[in-house]
Amino acid sequence: MGSARIISSSLVQAQDKNGRFIITTNNEYKTSTCHILCNNQGALFVHAIADNTTVKDILQSNHVPSLVRSFFPLNGVKNHEGTLKPLLAVQVTELVDGFFIGCTLNHAVADGKSFWHLVNSWAEISRGRNKPSKLPSLERVFLNGVEPPIQFHFTKESELEEQQPSPPERFFNFTKEKISQLKAKVNDEAGTVKISSLQVVLAYLWRSVIRCMRDCDPQEEVSYLFAVGARPRLVPPLPEDYFGNAAVIGGVTMTAEKLLEGGKCAFDMNKMIASYTDEKVRSHCASWVRDPIFFKLRSVANYNSLVTSSSPRFDVYGWGKPVGVRSGGANKHNGKISVFAGVEEGSIDIEVSLPFEILEALENDPEFMDAVSN
Helix, strand or coil, rough: CCHHHHHHHHHHHCCCHCCEEEHHHHHHCCCCEEEEECCCCEEEEEECCCCCHHHHHHHCCCEHHHHHHCCCCCCCHHHHHCCCCCCCCEEECCCCEEEEEEEEEEECCCCCCHHHHHHHHHHHHHCCCCCCCCCCEEECCCHHHHHCCCCCCCCHHHHHHCCCCCCCCEEEEHHHHHHHHHHHHHHHHCCCCCHHHHHHHHHHHHHHHHHCCCCCCCCEEEEEEEEEHHHHHHCCCCCCCCCCCEEEEEEEEEHHHHHHHCCCCCHHHHHHHHCCCCHHHHHHHHHHCCCCCCCCHCCCCCCCCCEEECCCCCCCCCCCCCCCCCCCCCCCCCCCCCCCCCCCCCEEEEEEEECCCHHHHHHHCCCCCCEEEE
């Protein structure tokens, strides 16, 4: 169980993940507050063996096998259950010819950037370092003079819902060369050089998904939502390794007809993201504190509203030569798009959760598949 000892060394640097949530209710105002009690109850570590499964069984198919979800701990656990359940869990599954490392972190504790900082700290210690090369910044930041604790409306009953089966998932890979071609074309059409590789790829995917929805009304509004990182946008900026949630949700909305005309959807994505200045991020946070609303993926992700999580900028291959990455079943709804750095440098992997008929239509769409590597 050396891995368990090593990850415990990583957690010494961020002891909040060893604790549990404390939710306190104010019956007079019908509000609640939440904090982490660092009581050292610990993270969960699971060692499992899948003696009939090979690495090829997982990676050979572009469709994600349902077995993969069993390689992640705490499936089906809600954020608020962190009062009793671990805030962090790791499962190392031995395959016939390799290992699958599944990590689960309560999203109320931290965002993707912090998550991968933790994973890479663990990888560094497992390679022999005494401590991570970059320690997390645990100093808390409350913008615009906000005084903790933040009051919000919450009841466990309001979070009860019927568990929905996870939709089918399909992996698509965009090579560095194809991305460069798409990026040059889109920037040239928009008369700019500012549209990023990721914005180009997501706009291409968005347009393709809507094109493959045969019953989509041309005048129907379609949306694409993103988590916009706030760390570098604040003045002064937050530390790069600030541990916590430091992102805001932004989006682009237009009619299906306008989207399918092409041209400016990637430019609109770029413009929306660039609009999140220090002033806008602070205004967003102040507005949320006045009226806290919990972002629920199930309420926004669907066939005509895509939502992207993760980023190809995250280092997901901290242990060495990359083989592949897959995500678990948490927060999987129709319209959820997960993005990762591809195995080959400069490539991008996209994990798409959509009904089978739309995934099949994408696979049979010559225009879309022309940009995808199989």
